[in-house]
Amino acid sequence: MELDSTDWALLGALQADASPSNQALAQALGISPPTALRRTRRLRDAGLIARQVALLDEDKIAALQGHGLTAIAEVSLDRQGAEHLDAFERRAVQEAAVAQCWRVAPGPDFILVLRVADMPGYQDVAERLFTQDANVRNVRAFFAVRRAKFETQIPLSRP
Secondary structure (H helix, E strand, C coil), X not given: CCCCHHHHHHHHHHHHCCCCCHHHHHHHHCCCXXXXXXXXXXHHHCCCCCCCCCCCCHHHHHHHHCCCEEEEEEEEECCCCHHHHHHHHHHHHHCCCXXXXXXXXXXXXXXXXXXXXXXXXXXXXXXXXXXXXXXXXEEEEEECCCCCCCCCCCCCCCC
């Protein structure tokens, strides 16, 4: 799929804020509303726009709920064959508390970002994902005390 400067501008605008109306988006980009709508649909159909969501403020939600804990876990497996890596990955992504799952190299095999209510919630997840899996060799967990930066935007370089 070939993208022109209007497509790149549209992707940049949408990843910064996907809430404006089609008319507002068209006006900001200097294109017609039907063009904005057609191109947005084309980008979505091509899979370049995976989904549109509302990003919640994690700290404010935690304050309203009275809790919230983010853990970053490095997970190393005993056996790193493709079938073992795939099996752990399948289990990890099915776990509701896993917000992100990255297969990495070198070093640990996986980095997981977990969001749980509290330390007992983390312990429950750790038991299911790490303790019950005989192939998990080592887990190093880090608990977030403050988030200094969080970005969802992908840097776009336009040809």
